[in-house]
Amino acid sequence: MTDTGKPVVGFVGVGLMGWGMAKNAVEKGYPLRVVAHRKREAVDDLVQRGAVECPSLAAMAAECDVIVLCVTGAPQVEASVAEIVTTARAGLTIIDSSTSEPDVTERLARELEARGITLIDAPLSRTPQHTWDGEATTYVGGPVETVEKWRPLLSTWANAVIPVNGPVGAAHALKLINNLVALGYAAIWAECYAMVQKVGADPAVFREIVTNSGMNCGNFQSFSKYAVERDAGAHRFTIVNGAKDLTYYNRLANRHGAATLMSDGALQTLKLGVAMGMGERYMPQIGDIVLALNDPEAER
Template sequence: MSKERIGFVGVGLMGHGMAKNIVEKGWPLTVLGHRNRKPVEDLKSRGAAEAENARALAEASDIIIICVTGSPQVEEIAKGSQGLASAGKPLLICDCSTSDPSSTVKLAAELAAQDITLIDAPLSRTPKDAEEGTLDVMVGGEAAVVDRVWPVLEAFGQRIVRTGPTGSGHTMKLLNNFLSMGYAALYSEALALGAKAGLTPTVFDSVIRGGRMDCAFYQTFFKWVLERDREAHKFALKNGLKDMSYLAAFANAAEVSNPLGAAVRNSFALAVGTGRGEDYVPMLSDIVAELNGVSLTKK
C-alpha cells in the first residue's frame, strides 16, 4: 500500500526534526521553501522535495502538516492568495502550531466548505525531542480523520493523546503552556528571592532536584540556570507571551476568572517589553533577577 504524500510548512526549531522523521520513515515529503535555507537543504538531501509556495505544496500533497508561530500565520498559509485552499483540491491539514482555539474552529468551518479538513495536533516537549521523534501530541478532530493521520503523527510523536473535536487540541495546548510558563515565572521569582537572601541557584537546586517539586521542565530550565546551556530549552519568551495572550483571550471568552494566568502573562510581557523577546524561557530567571538588583551567576 503506497503512503500518502505529506506536505510540511514551518521547518524551524521544531519543524525540522518532525519533517526529518517523516521523510526518513518513508513518507513522500514536500516542504515549503523558507528564508532559512539550512533546514530546507538538509531535508532535500534526505529525499524531500521543495515547493515554492503553499499552493504548489497543496498540489503535491494529500496531507499537510503546519508548524508555525500561531493563528495569523496558519490563516495566511491556508487562505492567502497563493495559499493551500487556492489549489482547489481536497486536503487534510493538520495544524501542529500553538494556535488560538477560536481561530482553529472558525478556520475549520470555512475550509470544510472547500472540501478541506482541518484538525489540530499541537506539540509538547523540545526541539531535541522533535529530532528524536519523541514529541507529545494533543490531537483534536473526528475519529476517522485522526485515524488517517495517526501514522504520520507517530513518525515524530511518542505519546499521542486524542483530546476531542477540532479545537480541543489547541485548548489543551494552551492549558499545558499555562502550566509550563507558570513554572518558569515561579522559578524565576523564587530564584530572585533566594538571591536577595544569599541563597545561590546551586543551593536552591540541591533542595528541589530529586524532590517532589522536580520535573522534566525544571531540569531543562535549570540546565540554563546552572550550566548556561542555551540549547537545553529553546522556546522564545515572545512565544511564551503569545501563548499566554491566547490563554487570556480564551479565558475572557469562556467568562472564567484567570488571575494566575494574568500574572504569568505579565511576567512574560515585562521580559518582552525590555527587549528580551528572542531570549529563551529559562532566561526569564536572569531578567527577573536583574530587575530586582541581584545576579544568579555570582558565586
C-alpha cells in the same frame, strides 16, 4: 498518493519543532514536500534526506494529500491556509500543529469543510530535541476516524498520540492550558532563583534541594540549566512566543468567562521581558527579567 501507498506530505514551518517533525516523516518513508523557510539550513537538510523543495506554498498544495502546519501562531496559520486553498484538491487534509487560537481553528475548519478540505488540530508538547528523536507528544482534535487515519504519520514524530475526544479546536484549547502549566512554573522558577541570588545563596544548592523534593520535574531541570550553568539552550523556546501563548490562553479564558489569576502574573512577567528587549531569549532566561527588577543597575 504515491506508488508506495503513502500520502504525499507537505510541511509548512520547519523551525525548531517542524524541522524534527519533517525529518522523521521523510526518514520513515513519507514523500515530503517543503517550501522555503527563514531557517535555510533545515530546508537544505530535508532535501538531502529526500524531500522535494517547492517554489511556493500554492505549488506545494497542488501536489499534496496532507499538509502539516507548524508555524508561529494564528495569523500565520490563516495566511498559510489562504494560499493553500488556491490550488488544493478536494480531499486534502490540513494538520495544524501550531500553537493557535481555538476559535480561529474552529472557524477555519468550517470554512474548509465547505471546500472539501479537512482540518484537524494536533499541537505538540516536549522539546525540539524530543521532536527530533521522534519522542514528542501530540494531542489531536477532530473526528475519531480522521485522527486514526493520520495516526501513522503523527507517530513518526510523536511516540504519544492522544485523541482529545473533542471537536476540532479542542486540542488547541488543551495546548494552551498545558502551556500555562509550563510557563507558569517557569515564572515561579524565575522568581525563586532571583531570590536565591538576592539572599546570597548558591543556585546549585537550590537546584539540589528541589531535585530531591516532590517538585522535581523536567521543567525545573531544564530551567535550572541556565540558572546554574548558564546554558540558555536547555529549552529553546523564546520569551516572545511564551507571551504569545499566554495571551492566547487569556483570550480563551475570557471567551469562557474564566478567572485568570495565575496566568495574569506569568503573562506580565513575559510581557515585561519583551518590553525590556529580551523577547528573543529562551524561556530559561526569564530569571534575568526578575533579576533586573531586583537590581536595575546590574548588567544582564
